[in-house]
Each structure stands twice: as C-alpha cells, then as structure tokens.
Amino acid sequence: MSNIGNYIKLLRESKNYSQRKLSLISKVSNATINRVESGISMPDPDTLKKLAPALGASYEKFMAIAGYLTGENSANNHNYTTGGNLLLKEEMEAIDLISHIKDKNLRTWITDPSSIDYIVFAKKLSDMGIDPDFVYNEFVSRIMKKNRE
Secondary structure (H helix, E strand, O other): OOOOHHHHHHHHHOOOOOOHHHHHHHHHOHOOOOOOOOOOOOHHHHHHHHHHHHHHOOOOHHHHHHHHHHHHHHHOOOOOOOOOOOOOOOHHHHHHHHHOOOOHHHHHHHHHHHHHHHHHHHHHHHHHHHHHHHHHHHHHHHHHHHHHH
16 A cells, blocks of 8 residues: 555545545546555546545645655745655654554544644654653643643
C-alpha cells in the first residue's frame, strides 16, 4: 500500500466514512478510492484535489505525500495546515506504521492533527534521551497548578 493510500484510508476511517460515503462526498468513484487505498493505483492531482476537502485535509500535504511536490518546489512554496510545518520524514514513516494498528479508537486519536504533532515531538524528545511522558506530565501538572491559582 502506498503512503498516500495509507493516509487517505486513515483519514477516511477516522471520520467513520465508508469508501462509498467518501465517494459520494468527494465525487471520486468508489473503485478509484479502493484502488488508491490498496496501493493498486496512484491518484492523479485532480483526484487528490477532490479527496482533500472531503477528508478535511490539505491538498498540498496530499500532493507531497503522493510525491508530486519535491525539492525546491515543495520546500519553498508549500506549507501545510499543521502549524505551517513542512511534511516531516517522521510523519511519512508514522503514516506507514499507523496503518498497521488494528484498534480503531487508537488510530482515530493518532490521526488527529494535534496528536500527530505530539507524536512527532515525543519521538524527537525520545531521540534526545528525554522521556516524553515526563515532559507531558510536567506540562499538565503546571497547567493544572496555574488554573488552581
């Protein structure tokens, strides 16, 4: 399965859409959605343009994941909806890993944009030898303490 196919499937499932429902919303055929999600075919830019708003995603991010935006064009002209950050290599790897998670609630949480940002941040902390759970717990306890004051 391709990264773009994985990503589309994750977004679709996080919205509890069937392929048929996504087809009706996006005006992309059910067969095309199935082939893209299965990795049988690569979506063209027009298909991505129709799918992105139906899934609440950025067209530019879809284009980058699908490999249409590369090099200078991608880096200089396209920012994504996740705080203006460029699509990270870690995000691409995460999309592939997430597709293997069977628990639907966990997959829904993970595909939420704020969760993806946290997961990437936690991985960077972990790579630096810092326990991300400690940072998270410390952050939450300080916010709660501040709210009590």
